[in-house]
Amino acid sequence: AIKEINKAIEKSGDNRFVGHRGDIHRGAGMYQQAIDDYKLNLEEDPSEGYSYYAIGWCYSLLGDDTTAMEYYNQGIDIDKTYPYLFQNRADLFKKLGRNEDAVADYERVLELDNDPAGSLCRHFALLGLGRNDEALEWMEKIIEVEPNDHGNYYDKACLLARMGRSDDALKALRTAFEMG
Numbered sequence: 001a002i003k004e005i006n007k008a009i010e011k012s013g014d015n016r017f018v019g020h021r022g023d024i025h026r027g028a029g030m031y032q033q034a035i036d037d038y039k040l041n042l043e044e045d046p047s048e049g050y051s052y053y054a055i056g057w058c059y060s061l062l063g064d065d066t067t068a069m070e071y072y073n074q075g076i077d078i079d080k081t082y083p084y085l086f087q088n089r090a091d092l093f094k095k096l097g098r099n100e101d102a103v104a105d106y107e108r109v110l111e112l113d114n115d116p117a118g119s120l121c122r123h124f125a126l127l128g129l130g131r132n133d134e135a136l137e138w139m140e141k142i143i144e145v146e147p148n149d150h151g152n153y154y155d156k157a158c159l160l161a162r163m164g165r166s167d168d169a170l171k172a173l174r175t176a177f178e179m180g
Contacts, residue, residue, distance in 0.1 A: 002028075015044050022054060031058040049079030057088055065092060083113040087121040090128055102128065116141040123159050132163055150179035 005021045022037030035058045038051040045051075052075025059068035072089035075082065090105030109125035119142050126135035139159055143152045153176035160169035 015040055018044075019051060019054075022051075026054065026058055026061075031062050034058050047078055049075050049082030049085055051075075052078065053082060053084045053088060056085075060088070060092060065096065068092060081112060083109045083120050083122070083125075086112070087124055087128075090125065094128060117145045123155070124162075127159060127162055135159060135163075148179065150176045153179060 001024045002021060005017050005024060008017045009015065009021065018037045019041040022034040022041065025031070025034035025037060035055050038055045038058070041048065041051045042055075052071050056068040056071035056075065059065075059071060069089065069092055072085055072092065075085045076089065079085065086105040086108045090102045090109065093099070093102035093105060106125040106128045109121060113120050113122040113125070116138065119138070123135045123138045123142070126132070126138060136159070139152075139156050143149075143156065146152055153172050157169045157172035157176060160166075160172055
């Protein structure tokens with residue numbers, strides 16, 4: 001996949017696909033390479049919230065919570081509308097024992113992400129707030145809107161796994177695999 005996306009980057013003559021390459025690197029556990037790609041993306045568009053979120057996530061995966069928080073904060077300063085920035089920062093606040101800050105960010109996600117047709121992470125914010133039944137209800141609304149999207153079943157599996165419901169998570173994951 002990296003070889004093919006490198007060809008696309010080379011043929012296009014610009015860095016339009018560098019963020020996608022970062023996603024591939026991150027998925028392969030190549031976090032530093034992903035960070036480098038997302039930073040290139042920021043050079044192209046410093047106002048793009050996704051790259052700040054993705055860099056912060058990679059640093060978090062590397063165990064560098066301080067740098068992760070810096071990128072989440074920078075991203076939020078630039079783009080106050082991207083729910084994943086608030087979601088990941090809330091999770092990090094929770095990990096650090098800053099529960100009031102976590103709740104505030106989870107609540108911000110709920111304000112920003114309120115349409116099941118374009119939902120990104122509301123279900124995870126509800127989970128972070130301990131509202132597990134609502135999180136599952138929201139996930140079902142997302143699936144109702146796009147029942148053929150295998151990614152929705154993957155997200156459901158992630159949600160159920162985070163709830164400790166491994167048998168149900170495996171069923172949802174099987175559905176995602178069966179759908180492609």
